[in-house]
Amino acid sequence: MMLYIHIPFCLRKCAYCDFVSFAGRQEEMPRYVDALIAEMDRRPSAEAVTSVFLGGGTPSLLPAPQLARLLRAARQRYDFSPRCEITAEANPGAVTPQWLEAAASGGVNRLSIGVQACQPELLRAVGRPHDFAAAQEAFALARAAGIENLSADLMYALPGQTLRMWEESLRAVLALSPWHLSLYALTLAPGTPFYDLDARGLLPRPDEEEEFAMQEAAQRILPAHGLFRYEVSNYAKPGCACRHNVGYWTRRSYIGLGCAAHSLVGNVRRANASDLDAYLAGAPAAEQETLAPQDAAFEELMLGLRMTEGIRLSARAWSLFSPGIAHFCQRGLMCARGRRVWLTARGMDVMNAVLAELMP
Amino acid sequence: MKKEELIRNFCIIAHIDHGKSTLADRLIEKTGVMTLREMSDQVLDTMDLERERGITIKAQAVRMPYKAQDGNTYVLNLIDTPGHVDFSYEVSRALAACDGAVLVVDASQGIEAQTLANVYMALEHDLEIIPVINKIDLPSAQPDFVKKEIEDVIGLDASEAPLVSAKTGLNVEDVLEAVVKLVPPPKGEESAPLRALIFDSVYDNYKGALSFVRIVDGKVSVGDRIRMMSSGAEFDVTEVGYFRPGQLLPVGELTTGEVGYIGASIKEVADTRVGDTITAVANPAAEMLPGYKQVQPMVFCGIYPADGSDYENLRDALEKLKLNDASLSFEPETSVALGFGFRTGFLGLLHMEVIQERLEREFDLDLITTAPSVVYHVVKTDGTELSIDNPTNLPDPADINYMEEPMVSAQVLAPSDYVGAIMELCQQKRGVYIDMKYIEAGRVQIHYEMPLNEIIYDFFDALKSRTRGYASFDYELNGYARSELVKLDILLNGEICDALSIIVHKERAYPRGRAIAEKLKEVIPRQLFEIPIQAAVGGKIIARETVKAMRKDVLAKCYGGDITRKKKLLEKQKEGKKRMRTLGSVQLPSEAFIAVLKAD
Numbered sequence: 001m002m003l004y005i006h007i008p009f010c011l012r013k014c015a016y017c018d019f020v021s022f023a024g025r026q027e028e029m030p031r032y033v034d035a036l037i038a039e040m041d042r043r044p045s046a047e048a049v050t051s052v053f054l055g056g057g058t059p060s061l062l063p064a065p066q067l068a069r070l071l072r073a074a075r076q077r078y079d080f081s082p083r084c085e086i087t088a089e090a091n092p093g094a095v096t097p098q099w100l101e102a103a104a105s106g107g108v109n110r111l112s113i114g115v116q117a118c119q120p121e122l123l124r125a126v127g128r129p130h131d132f133a134a135a136q137e138a139f140a141l142a143r144a145a146g147i148e149n150l151s152a153d154l155m156y157a158l159p160g161q162t163l164r165m166w167e168e169s170l171r172a173v174l175a176l177s178p179w180h181l182s183l184y185a186l187t188l189a190p191g192t193p194f195y196d197l198d199a200r201g202l203l204p205r206p207d208e209e210e211e212f213a214m215q216e217a218a219q220r221i222l223p224a225h226g227l228f229r230y231e232v233s234n235y236a237k238p239g240c241a242c243r244h245n246v247g248y249w250t251r252r253s254y255i256g257l258g259c260a261a262h263s264l265v266g267n268v269r270r271a272n273a274s275d276l277d278a279y280l281a282g283a284p285a286a287e288q289e290t291l292a293p294q295d296a297a298f299e300e301l302m303l304g305l306r307m308t309e310g311i312r313l314s315a316r317a318w319s320l321f322s323p324g325i326a327h328f329c330q331r332g333l334m335c336a337r338g339r340r341v342w343l344t345a346r347g348m349d350v351m352n353a354v355l356a357e358l359m360p
Numbered sequence: 361m362k363k364e365e366l367i368r369n370f371c372i373i374a375h376i377d378h379g380k381s382t383l384a385d386r387l388i389e390k391t392g393v394m395t396l397r398e399m400s401d402q403v404l405d406t407m408d409l410e411r412e413r414g415i416t417i418k419a420q421a422v423r424m425p426y427k428a429q430d431g432n433t434y435v436l437n438l439i440d441t442p443g444h445v446d447f448s449y450e451v452s453r454a455l456a457a458c459d460g461a462v463l464v465v466d467a468s469q470g471i472e473a474q475t476l477a478n479v480y481m482a483l484e485h486d487l488e489i490i491p492v493i494n495k496i497d498l499p500s501a502q503p504d505f506v507k508k509e510i511e512d513v514i515g516l517d518a519s520e521a522p523l524v525s526a527k528t529g530l531n532v533e534d535v536l537e538a539v540v541k542l543v544p545p546p547k548g549e550e551s552a553p554l555r556a557l558i559f560d561s562v563y564d565n566y567k568g569a570l571s572f573v574r575i576v577d578g579k580v581s582v583g584d585r586i587r588m589m590s591s592g593a594e595f596d597v598t599e600v601g602y603f604r605p606g607q608l609l610p611v612g613e614l615t616t617g618e619v620g621y622i623g624a625s626i627k628e629v630a631d632t633r634v635g636d637t638i639t640a641v642a643n644p645a646a647e648m649l650p651g652y653k654q655v656q657p658m659v660f661c662g663i664y665p666a667d668g669s670d671y672e673n674l675r676d677a678l679e680k681l682k683l684n685d686a687s688l689s690f691e692p693e694t695s696v697a698l699g700f701g702f703r704t705g706f707l708g709l710l711h712m713e714v715i716q717e718r719l720e721r722e723f724d725l726d727l728i729t730t731a732p733s734v735v736y737h738v739v740k741t742d743g744t745e746l747s748i749d750n751p752t753n754l755p756d757p758a759d760i761n762y763m764e765e766p767m768v769s770a771q772v773l774a775p776s777d778y779v780g781a782i783m784e785l786c787q788q789k790r791g792v793y794i795d796m797k798y799i800e801a802g803r804v805q806i807h808y809e810m811p812l813n814e815i816i817y818d819f820f821d822a823l824k825s826r827t828r829g830y831a832s833f834d835y836e837l838n839g840y841a842r843s844e845l846v847k848l849d850i851l852l853n854g855e856i857c858d859a860l861s862i863i864v865h866k867e868r869a870y871p872r873g874r875a876i877a878e879k880l881k882e883v884i885p886r887q888l889f890e891i892p893i894q895a896a897v898g899g900k901i902i903a904r905e906t907v908k909a910m911r912k913d914v915l916a917k918c919y920g921g922d923i924t925r926k927k928k929l930l931e932k933q934k935e936g937k938k939r940m941r942t943l944g945s946v947q948l949p950s951e952a953f954i955a956v957l958k959a960d
Contacts, residue, residue, distance in 0.1 A: 354888070
């Protein structure tokens, strides 16, 4: 079992972000932690917790005492296994030694740091409130606090970004010796400033070919630094894949705590209220859906194929999809051995098209 | 005075936009058949489409009592004729039901191609032609100039022509007086066996197919047993009556010279064909009225439901339209690319567009239509002859001795500044120049002999754009001519897409093939694999384009909170695919089928 805890507070919204987060409501964080703890009380579990992930939003905005209180409360209510991986997302410029101290003593043993790019003009363009020096500092402070397992996020196909700038960002972040890298192609989500600009033709961004070249550059450069692709957007040193995210892709159960947090328990998916006031007032699940067996089987594929090693399908999923899989194996997009299936490199690039065809 | 002496049967002929319908409305209003309040504009054009396009598709008629200046009350029957070349046979039958024609000419536009075509047709039917100059209220009106034009070009005396404004009602009574004075009363033998000319037929949900008739000889009453002289089919008359605007007025009988309708529980309009003669079974006429022919569709295309499950709905809709349209023909066909649909025949392009629009609007159907084709004559090497309306059915080139295609005689009227542009276009469309006449200083009539298959695509649009809308265009069919024709196939990923095949002239195959391939490259979305698009004639590739394989189509992120949402995105992607046609491994959007039409 895994825990996800959503911290929906930000200094400001980034131009591409469609996650549920609120700028300018930081004063409500203590009440929010109260609400999180109340939710833990409402949603107990006896299963051992193997991974905890504090995501956001900006978890590094939580004041150190609140972070400590939150981690303590979780540990008291759930059965943390001894080697539990506890990750927190942190933004450069918003991590302090006090916060890191609280995190480390609360058990946080992994940080995911939102570096995004190394050029100040690009960071400004996407609305990130920090520079690359802040990222370097965050890495140093984290290590000083004893957290070794560090990951960085970078974005590509950004407006105004060239292949050269992208390679520069890759090399700059590699110099920080992360154990893990997440490289995200910019996705335009409805409701974001970038989406609207793009719809009006005002977002000069790299085309499909340039985006592809950026991905290829990463695949060329990273292995030389000991980081290997294990998922569509994720690279890690051997043994350092993010356990929490692998849990999502292998459909392990997780309890999502917090405003707009999602959960999967068995085959029940639920979503919490995405309105902060409603959540603070203790609103019950906003949506809950029991997946039909064939939907669950499709999720096995949709999620499992994201990983380079693929997934060993359940007997049901295999019987449903093996004809389609055979078809894609023939076309060089997929491989199968027994019930384990995985995408070829080309297959991974066009995974949506493959899934749309396999979808029941 | 004999009853017929007080009847006048006439029609109004005009170029599109010259005010035919407005004048008709004004006449109806002046004779008091309808008050202004009862009339919505242009009462004779009853279909929405007719109003929008400003054209008349079905003939209509209206009976107007008129107390003339001579003190007599006359019955004026106005028969409104369809206003488009596609319906020229219907027009000819409507004219045959009249004794006179009011020729409306726009006071500022003067004579146009259709004006001439209509006049010639009216003259063929020996109609008394009354020129009327309309829109004299416009500042640009030049009535004297137009009068002279009528005299010079048509040879009609226009000195007495009423100068009217149908819009304001100015001098409209002059038109009524002219009709009474100049249109001859109907001739015909009241005591002779019944002969009624069907000039239109309309389907009514309650009464069945109604025949719109002019009683040439004899009379017809409710209870009579009648016979359609062309088919021999017999029916019992259940109702006869006159036309009021927008409604039918039952009466006991229709007598010689009258215009009205006959209802006889006839199932569909195909049983009461325009041009046929109705006679009485009890005392049958010896001879039909002249001029009957069964019209043949000239233009064919495949009509397919965009969603295959709508096939039955499409069939029902076509059957319903056919009840009221004897010239619409359809039969089932199948296409590898499009599945099940119908090969549908039309009188012409306008007829085709009207039917397609009615299917989509009135029956809420989403359609995919293939490129229109004309009917080709094929003479095979073994001497057998075939008529081909679907490129897919063309025999192997090795088995073809020669082919013939339908030709038209085309008249273009335009300001002389555009002569060069028009001739260039006609030449490009394989037109053969016949002659050119200066109608007056600055305006010419250009006459070309052209293949019908060149004007069914975009000729009219191209003409309009090259002459900034100033040219008018009319054509009539003019037999078949031998021609070097080939089948142009489009191959996607090496497979022929049957629905994209067209028959073209040998010399036009290369540019058209290239244009279609380029257009397809634009409309076919990138797919998992590269898609070669090839245009081929008889197995020889003449053009090639490639739709590159998609590079990247993958969700960057998919974590705990994203999963439900991302699944929905994939579902949408799958739905989008479902709306496309699958040909082998290629997904084709419906725009691909339009590309063939628009590429040039």
